[in-house]
Amino acid sequence: MDKTAKADEVSKNIFYGYAEAVTKAIPSYIEDTGSGTELGKAVEYCLTAPGKRIRPALTLAFCDIFGVDCGLAMPYAVALEMIHTYSLVHDDMPCMDDDDLRRGRPTCHKVFGEANALLCGDALLNRAFEIVFEAAVRDGRCGAAAGRELARLAGTEGMLGGQALDIANENTEAGPDVLLETYRLKTSALLECAAAVAVELARENGRYFNSSEEEFENAAAATVSFTRNLGLAFQIKDDLLDITGDPGTLGKPVGSDERDSKRTYVAAVGAEKAARDMESYTEKAVEAAAVFGERGRILRWLAAELLDRKH
C-alpha cells in the first residue's frame, strides 16, 4: 500500500469511527423522549435506522482539525443528525415527496401513520435544540453561538429555504443557477453546519491550536468554501446516481426519494456537463481544505469518497 492509500485508509477508519461513536451515543439522548408511546417509538425508529452519519461525523472531524474535544462536541453532533433526520421524516410525507422507503426500511408515516410522523419530525427538531441548550448551559456563550449557527443553517437561510425552493421549482424549467442555489441551501447548509459548530466551539476551546486571529478566520472561511462545494458535488452525484439507476443510501433512501416532478441540475444541463461540474466542485472543496495542511487529509479523503461512491 503506498503512502497516500495508507493515509486514506487511516482517514476512512477515523471517519467511520466518528460515525460509529455518534450512532452509539444517540440512544442516551432519546431515553426520555416519550418512551413507550407511539411518538417515542417513532423517534427511536427513525434515529436508529442505518444511516451513514456523515454530518455528525464531519462535525467531529472538524473538531479534531480545530482542536476541540470531540466529547464536548458530541451533543451538537447528535443534534445535527437529529435535524437531518427530522427533515427526512417530513420530506417523506405524502404532502411532500410521498416516499415509502427510507434507509432500506418503510418510512415513518408508513409505520406510525401520518399524524405521528408529523409529530415525530417536530419532536426530533425540538429535541435537537433541547440537547444543544443543555450543552450551552454547560459550555456558555460558544455553545449558544454553535446553537445559533445550527438553527440559522437549518432554517430559511439554509435547509428549510432549500426545501421551499424545491417546492417552488417543481414543474418549472428552473435554470442551473436557481438549482445550484437550491442545492447550496438544501444540501450544503447542513454540511456547513458541521463546520460551524466546530468553529464556534473552537473560539473558547482550543482555538485552532492558538493560531492568530487572522489564521483562525481564514480557517473558518475555508470550512465554508469546503462544505459548500462538497454539498454541490454531493447533490449532483445524487442526481447522477438517480438517472444511472443506482439510487443512493448515503443519507438518501433506498428507492427514489425524488418526486418525478422535481427539477434537477442534471435535467437542466445534461449528465455530461453535470459530471464535469461535480468534479470541479470536488476540486474546489479539496483546494479549500489545503489551508489545513496535513490536518485536512480527512476532508480530502471524504471529498474523493463522496465523488466515487456507487450509491
Next chain:
Amino acid sequence: MDKTAKADEVSKNIFYGYAEAVTKAIPSYIEDTGSGTELGKAVEYCLTAPGKRIRPALTLAFCDIFGVDCGLAMPYAVALEMIHTYSLVHDDMPCMDDDDLRRGRPTCHKVFGEANALLCGDALLNRAFEIVFEAAVRDGRCGAAAGRELARLAGTEGMLGGQALDIANENTEAGPDVLLETYRLKTSALLECAAAVAVELARENGRYFNSSEEEFENAAAATVSFTRNLGLAFQIKDDLLDITGDPGTLGKPVGSDERDSKRTYVAAVGAEKAARDMESYTEKAVEAAAVFGERGRILRWLAAELLDRKH
C-alpha cells in the same frame, strides 16, 4: 368603580399592553425569514393573524413579577408565541385535526398548500430557537437555561407529549386522569414555559428582588402550580365552550378545532362536574399566586378572565 375593579382594570390594561408589545415586536423577528418566498409569506401570514398572545404576554407578566426587564425577555416571549403558532399550523393539517379556519382566517395549508404548511410549522419552530440562541449569546447561561426550559416544555415532556396522547386517546374511552394528564401536557406546559423563562432569566437578572434562595425557589414552584392549574381550567373551559356552541378564539380557531373523535374531559365526566372542576382549578391557581402578594394581582385577574370568557 371599587378598589378591586380598578385594580383589575389596571391588570387588564397592562396584560393587553404586553400582548400588543409582542404583536408589534414580531415583524422584526421574521424580517429575514424567507421573505418573498411562499414559505416566508406563510410564516408571516400565521404570525400576524389576530391572536391574543396569552403565552408571551404571560411571560412578560412573570418577568415583571420576578424583576426581569421585559425588553430583555422579549425574544424569549416572541419565541414562545412562535412555538405556539407552529403547533397550531401542524395541528390544523389534514393528517391531524383537518381544520379550515384558524383565528378567523383560512388555515395555513388552505392558503399555501400542505407542503408549505408543513415547512411553515418547521420554520416557526426552528426560528423560535434561533432567536433564543441569539439572545443566549448575549445573555449567557441564564439565556441557555431559559431556552432549555422552552424546548423541554414544548417537547415530549410537554406539548408534543400532549399531542401524542391526544392521538392515542382518539376513539377511546380514556378516563378523567388520562385526559387531565393530556391537558397538563398539551395546554399547561406552554403556560408553564412562560413562567420558566422568567424564572431562569431572573436567576441572573433581578432575582426576584434579591430574595433569599428559599423565597426564590418557593416563588418558582408557585409559578408551576399556578400555570398547571390555569392550563387545566383553560382547557376544560374550551371543551365547555365547544358544547355550548360558542367556539373559542382565545388561541383557538373560529369554528371547531377538534376532531369529532377527540375525547374530552367534559365527555368523560359530564358538563356539570367539568364546570365545578374548572372552578376548582382556577381557585388552586389563584391560591398558588398568593405567594406573590400584590405583585400577583395580574395573575389573579388573568385566572378570573379566562374562567369568565365567552369565547
